[in-house]
Amino acid sequence: MVPQNLENFMRDFDHSMFIDGKQFQGNATQKIEIVNPANEQLIATVPDACIEDIDEAVSSANKAFSSKVWLRYTATQREEKLLQLASLLEKNAEELAMLVVHENGKLLKDAKREVSNSVRFTRYMAGWATKITGDTLDVSFASESQQFFAYTKREPVGVVAAIIPWNMPLAMAIWKIVPALVCGCTVVLKPSEEAPLSSLRLAQLIIEAEIPAGVVNVVTGYGHTAGKFLCEHPRINKITFTGSTQTGKKIGHIAIENMTRLSLELGGKSPVIVCEDADLSLLPAFIAKGIFYNQGQICAAGSRLYVARNIFDETVERVVQIAEKMKLGCGMDNDTDLGPLISRNQQQKVTQYIKDSVANGAKKLGDSVNLPQQGFFVEPTILVDTTHEMAAVQQEIFGPVLVAMPFDNEEEVIIKANDSCYGLAASIYSQDISKVHHLVPQIKAGTVFVNSPVRTDPNLPFGGFKQSGIGREHGNKIFDLYTEHKSVVITY
Numbered sequence: 001m002v003p004q005n006l007e008n009f010m011r012d013f014d015h016s017m018f019i020d021g022k023q024f025q026g027n028a029t030q031k032i033e034i035v036n037p038a039n040e041q042l043i044a045t046v047p048d049a050c051i052e053d054i055d056e057a058v059s060s061a062n063k064a065f066s067s068k069v070w071l072r073y074t075a076t077q078r079e080e081k082l083l084q085l086a087s088l089l090e091k092n093a094e095e096l097a098m099l100v101v102h103e104n105g106k107l108l109k110d111a112k113r114e115v116s117n118s119v120r121f122t123r124y125m126a127g128w129a130t131k132i133t134g135d136t137l138d139v140s141f142a143s144e145s146q147q148f149f150a151y152t153k154r155e156p157v158g159v160v161a162a163i164i165p166w167n168m169p170l171a172m173a174i175w176k177i178v179p180a181l182v183c184g185c186t187v188v189l190k191p192s193e194e195a196p197l198s199s200l201r202l203a204q205l206i207i208e209a210e211i212p213a214g215v216v217n218v219v220t221g222y223g224h225t226a227g228k229f230l231c232e233h234p235r236i237n238k239i240t241f242t243g244s245t246q247t248g249k250k251i252g253h254i255a256i257e258n259m260t261r262l263s264l265e266l267g268g269k270s271p272v273i274v275c276e277d278a279d280l281s282l283l284p285a286f287i288a289k290g291i292f293y294n295q296g297q298i299c300a301a302g303s304r305l306y307v308a309r310n311i312f313d314e315t316v317e318r319v320v321q322i323a324e325k326m327k328l329g330c331g332m333d334n335d336t337d338l339g340p341l342i343s344r345n346q347q348q349k350v351t352q353y354i355k356d357s358v359a360n361g362a363k364k365l366g367d368s369v370n371l372p373q374q375g376f377f378v379e380p381t382i383l384v385d386t387t388h389e390m391a392a393v394q395q396e397i398f399g400p401v402l403v404a405m406p407f408d409n410e411e412e413v414i415i416k417a418n419d420s421c422y423g424l425a426a427s428i429y430s431q432d433i434s435k436v437h438h439l440v441p442q443i444k445a446g447t448v449f450v451n452s453p454v455r456t457d458p459n460l461p462f463g464g465f466k467q468s469g470i471g472r473e474h475g476n477k478i479f480d481l482y483t484e485h486k487s488v489v490i491t492y
């Protein structure tokens with residue numbers, strides 16, 4: 001049954017943005033149509049914000065920051081407000097999860113996990129509001145008559161522009177907004193044009209949590225217009241972006257013009273290394289989960305599988321057996337194993353990678369599964385006989401496509417695993433602890449999981465080496481992203 005709150009929210013259909021604590025229709029002449037990817041039905045429209053709308057949102061966040069409506073709150077009060085928000089997320093969990101399924105297509109159980117993880121993350125971060133500290137330092141200025149007391153303090157960076165993708169629409173919004181608020185910043189959030197609804201509902205809950213008007217503003221629109229205007233705005237002090245490496249680079253160029261602080265969480269092509277001594281019992285399920293979770297639309301998806309040659313056939317065959325049994329369908333149905341991709345575009349892009357690989361000599365393993373008549377579905381796909389140079393091996397596909405390759409020795413697999421422009425995450429499967437310790441430092445990735453697919457935890461820093469990003473989110477490292485360090489020296 002659809003919760004009443006969700007019905008009420010969806011009844012709006014023509015949604016507004018959220019600026020200065022109020023709904024804001026803006027001056028947009030264009031509407032963006034939001035489509036349920038499981039059945040291709042139009043479920044809502046949102047404004048495509050124009051430059052004036054973005055200016056309105058930045059002014060609201062700027063006013064809230066400079067008038068200190070949020071900063072005036074003590075650290076414990078900020079913590080309390082964020083805990084209140086966490087409770088509201090929890091109270092509305094069923095509704096939020098269904099909203100995420102409607103706009104994104106993921107499985108309801110995964111959407112529920114996204115909401116519960118968002119609650120957990122918000123509570124974890126709220127606790128940090130009282131624990132952001134500086135240092136006291138010895139300085140060595142030469143003086144016979146004076147002494148010095150030096151310390152550093154952290155100050156909020158100011159107005160934050162947060163730009164997020166569609167693959168985890170609620171969690172991404174929370175991962176940006178909450179740490180920024182912990183530090184005393186104010187925010188303008190631009191969700192993806194593909195899945196903006198959960199961010200708009202979140203804005204309502206932020207007001208319900210009595211976080212003052214203007215502290216969080218949500219604008220909707222396309223990246224090349226609204227997103228770009230937001231990044232270029234001179235009164236933005238910090239850009240925090242999650243999305244593709246291609247877009248991250250464009251934003252990086254804009255940021256440097258104004259010296260706007262910048263952090264980037266970008267794409268990945270994460271290797272999964274299976275050594276010959278790996279425990280094979282849970283391995284196929286872990287490999288399948290690593291690539292098929294969220295239809296493969298996960299930045300840290302284990303999309304390149306390297307298996308020791310003497311266990312390659314058996315391992316891959318067992319992953320194929322899992323894929324062949326997967327039922328594709330609507331995320332709201334309990335027996336669905338794999339939902340649709342986000343859009344027709346994404347479906348076509350992923351399908352093209354498969355076609356091109358096969359045309360270039362790769363082999364697709366296993367029987368085909370039934371595809372629903374409507375919706376943006378792509379079947380779970382395992383490719384072998386690929387070459388290291390193929391696009392499917394080098395580029396981020398962001399779909400349920402695994403490339404599987406055998407290796408003969410550790411040296412070879414390390415070279416291949418690292419020969420990628422990305423460096424977000426990796427998994428290693430081995431029962432030999434010495435081998436694991438030998439391999440981990442050689443993998444160029446921000447996160448390495450041993451004997452498990454990659455996961456996130458609020459306390460575990462997450463981010464990329466190489467072109468997978470700049471900066472670390474989660475854990476206490478995140479406060480470097482939303483604060484400036486000020487050095488103070490008192491002479492006495």
Ligand code: NAD
Nearest residue numbers: 164165166191192222223227228243244247265266267299
């Ligand atoms: P995308 O880069 O196309 O879009 C991301 C966001 O940027 C959207 O809100 C979009 O509107 C906006 N945007 C696009 N062009 C812009 C521009 N010129 N200026 C400002 N904003 C612009 O990415 P996507 O397709 O939405 O998401 C998929 C990508 O996100 C994948 O590459 C995936 O790996 C990455 N991702 C990374 C992480 C991580 O933590 N590293 C997490 C999730 C997704």
